[in-house]
Each structure stands twice: as C-alpha cells, then as structure tokens.
Amino acid sequence: MARLSDIIEAFLKTLINEEEGAVEIQRNELANKFNCVPSQINYVISTRFTADKGYYVESRRGGGGYISIKRVNTESAGEYLMHIITSIGNKISQLTSEVFINNFVDYNIIDDREAMLMKAATSDKVLIDIPVEKRDEVRATVLKHMLMSLTVL
C-alpha cells in the first residue's frame, strides 16, 4: 500500500492546483479525513511543502485555526527566482550575494529599496556574531528565504 504521507501530499497538491496556488486547511479535519493523527499533517508539510520545494506555509492556532499552503509563482520572475534559488548552494559569501542582488535589480526583479533590505540582511555586519565557519551558510539560508518570499507576492 502506498504510504499515507504520499497520499496526503498528492491530495494537497491536487487541491492547490484546483485552488490556483493556495489552500487553507484545518489540521484536525484533514487528519480525520485520512484517519491519522494530526501530527502526521505536520510531518507531511514539513517534509513535502518546504520553502526549498517552492511552498510557503502559514498557520494559526486556537479557535478557527488553520494551516495555509501557497505555491510560489512559476511564471517569469518566479521561474527565474526559483532557478536562482536552486543554484545557490549551502554557502554564499557576502560579495557573491551582493552580485546576485545587483543582478536582480538589473533584471527588474526587485527595486532599489528591496535590494537595500536584502543587502542589509545578508551583510557581514549583521552576521558578525555568527562563527565564521557558519556565516556563509546562514547567509545562504537568509538569501534563499528572502527570494522565496518574493515569489509568493
């Protein structure tokens, strides 16, 4: 029998397609539909709907709580960004990062203010407290997540 997680993943992706890129679910309801414990939904989301794979997830607890999953845009800028994101490795230097960001401005992917923000967040100044051997890794993560966020809106 196929793994339940795969089935839930497929179900959600179908839903996302039908809803044109975004769904909002209730964790318990979905768990109930598939006769599993609620935390399995978290498992599916954390293993299959990651930022790396092009999804943006938000949630809220309490009465009327929800989990929303958005697929990033796949057209034009979005596609280009996704390409860049996957091309960025686990580490990136400040200099390389700045080159990327400047390119985005040239390509009209981001504007000057957004570039300033991104440079600020990925500068060595900001990451000064992080051990040198970790710094380029954190920078890569920050940069990739910022780019990912741009593909959503």
Place this chain on the structure above:
Amino acid sequence: MARLSDIIEAFLKTLINEEEGAVEIQRNELANKFNCVPSQINYVISTRFTADKGYYVESRRGGGGYISIKRVNTESAGEYLMHIITSIGNKISQLTSEVFINNFVDYNIIDDREAMLMKAATSDKVLIDIPVEKRDEVRATVLKHMLMSLTVL
C-alpha cells in the same frame, strides 16, 4: 469558523480609516452588534490595538461611557523608524518582530513585498542553525539593519 475577533478588528480598523485615525465606541453597543459578550471587545482591543501596534486607547465608565481608539500620528516615516530602531533592544522574538513589521505595513512605511522580505529574513526558519540563546540577538541585529537601510532610501 471565522474568528469573530478578526471581524471586529476589521470593522474597527475600517471605522478608524473612515474617521481619519480615531473612533469612539460604546462597548455594549458594539458587543450587541456582533452578538458577543462585552468583554470580547476588551479582548479585541487588548490583542489588536496595543500601543506596540501604534494605537492609543482611552475609555470612561459610567453613564455616557465610551472607548476611544486613536491611531498614533507618525510624523515622518524616517523619524518613526529611528524611534523604532532605538526602541528595539538587543534581542527580539520572531513574534514581536512580526508585529513590528505588520505595523510598518499599516503605516505605509513598507509594502507587502518588503514585509515578506523582512519576515523571511527574521524568521525562526532562517535562524534555525543559530543556537537558541543567540537567535533573538541575531534577529534584532538583522531587523535593525534592515530598518536602517530603509531610512537611507
């Protein structure tokens, strides 16, 4: 089920916009309009119209009592930003950080894309590799530097 608190929040914010920054309501009347207990109005106000979020609330009991909500007048965006920057300590949680960022959107200091960028750069997801005891420090630094960059352009 939709959250009543969100509906009331939206109602009040619309009212505040229409009235150019200030409203005066009667607690019981509003509770009646939304079929809830009066104390829910207090809940909405205390969770959504806090000083942190840029609102100033006054009230008076007894006959002819009222609750007034005013949106704080922000002189210039730059001044406001500088004020926020200096008010941020050495550490900040993800939640608090998001509250600030949402606030900037409300004040038209940044737009939705910029907010996404900032949230991405200050999220726990991004800082996951930083030891917990350091995480809020790094977040504060990142946030402050990004805000700084906005005061320039």
Place this chain on the structure above:
DNA sequence: ATTATATAATAGTCAGGGATAGTCAAATTA
C-alpha cells in the same frame, strides 16, 4: 441650595473552558 446617599449605566479584570496547531521522541515499517 447643598450635601450625602442610592441607583443605574457604563467599562475593566481575570480565570477557565474549548478549539486549534506544534514539538518531540518512541515505535513501527519499508
């Protein structure tokens, strides 16, 4: 008239219950 007191009309506080979602590690399965 003036002052004191009672009553009515507000708003505030707080703790509890219910409804969600998140985390983590143990157990299971492929």
Place this chain on the structure above:
DNA sequence: TAATTTGACTATCCCTGACTATTATATAAT
C-alpha cells in the same frame, strides 16, 4: 538504516461569564 506513523505533552488563541470598578444622575437629608 531511513522514512513513516503515532501519541503524549505543550503552546496559543478565542470566547464567555462572574465579579469588580467607575461615573453620572436621581433622590433624600440637612
């Protein structure tokens, strides 16, 4: 061995209602 499944425990958010606090107004006492 790695991925999946499970469930106990935790965290967060919302809504309610009983009880309290404050203010204005009407009434009574002087």
